[in-house]
Amino acid sequence: MEDVQGRSDNRQIAIDKVGIKDIRHPVRVRDRTGHDQHTVATFSMYVNLPQHFKGTHMSRFVSILEGHDREITVESFHEMLAEMTHRLEAESGHIEMSFPYFVNKRAPVSGVESLMDYEAAFIGEMHADRHETWVRVAVPVTTLCPCSKQISERGAHNQRSQVVVTALADGFVWLEELIELVEAEGSCELYGLLKRPDEKHVTERAYDNPKFVEDVVRDIAVRLNDDARIAAYRITSENYESIHNHSAFALIEHDKRAAE
Template sequence: MTESTLMVLPDVQSSTDRRNIPIQKVGVKGIRTPILVKSQSGAQHTVAHVEMYVALPADKKGTHMSRFWTLLGSVEKPFAPVMLKEVISQMLESLKADEGYIRLCFPFFMEKKAPVSELESTMDYDVELVAETLNGQTTVFQKVTAPVTSLCPCSKEISKYGAHNQRSHVSISAEVQTNFPIEKQIEMIESSASCQVWGLLKRSDEKFVTEHAYENPKFVEDLVRDVAIRCQDEPSILSFTVEAENFESIHNHSAFASIAFNKDNE
């Protein structure tokens, strides 16, 4: 096929659509690709699930799907909130769109030392980076989910010995304008729980974890409130949603709580 032949191929996506119905999101999802993520110790390699969309005007037939992949493949810097704002700006320019949405979900890894033996093991945390441009404004959210231990205050109070505890998943979805360390969000969650969790523990560590949790009982309501206080005290966080789910050890259901807060409404 000659270059002159390529020049005359019809661009169907850019043709006019007479149904006059705008589309709020059109693009690609289900992409799984290796990426770099910004961390306090440098760039971290991980694998992300990616969604990328733009808004399509009512008179346009379609968008150029290949341009999403082209843009994603050209990214060489580690992903972080500020960098994601740059990427969505480039996406809107490339697709000639006014509104758009990008979401990346990926595991983030940290080396942790056990509390007594100081044995090192790797912990993984679920992270989402989301950028959305609407009405000329771009917002970026960084969501971190961390596993922790919660011990029931009621069980401790009414029992002669012991108290039931469970593993909990606590998340902070924070609207930020600057690069806010993922590690900092993890610390905000873990320090608010009855106790942290680790990948590897010796007997001395297990004794510490058991006793520390017993001395720091937390309802699911306590978890979200304590984390929310930490978020309110962080000037880099503009708004946030804190969620906690306790995978109950004495019930066949979970306990759940959520707090949403916008500092502009104070």
């Protein structure tokens, strides 16, 4: 049968990314305890398309996923990126694998254990012979408004905040390390299960540690700047305000390599 996608195209317009989006597949991720977490990831896979080709071969993306057993690991994720660009005869490729990641946490006073879930992702980019893998993690924290605390006679308003860190590492970095770094820079971290003594502790911890959204991203940036393994990063923080009908938002991007 004729390869329609392989026909020439006379519009002389290249496409930066073409492929498949939001396909789910089993994955296996090693956590810091030495155990494997079996979960389901959502994949988006793209390649560039030169101007002289009419289309790409969409079925090959799915075939590449299916070719890596039933579960994909971090190691096979890297292999998939190279395989995808080669099989689709592309100069550049992009794979994003996002998945829920679980960490067992102990409540600060009672010590009761519960699981916290975080949305994590590996993002692979390949351009010619250059290959990069970014790690992204979304971490919910509590923030308490310094201004509200300063002007109020009783209490202060707080909110849940979503902090997202996307980092390019020269060395190995555990997801747990990024999660703990972010949690340490909120007013207080979140837990899946708290007893009453724990609730007292986290409420008072937040009150004693007020932070604006600007403080959160700056404090995280300081920590990442001091980590020699981190080559570049992007930090966002969104406060889902409890007394306003809007969110507060801040973003910092920095590429340490540009300063070298």
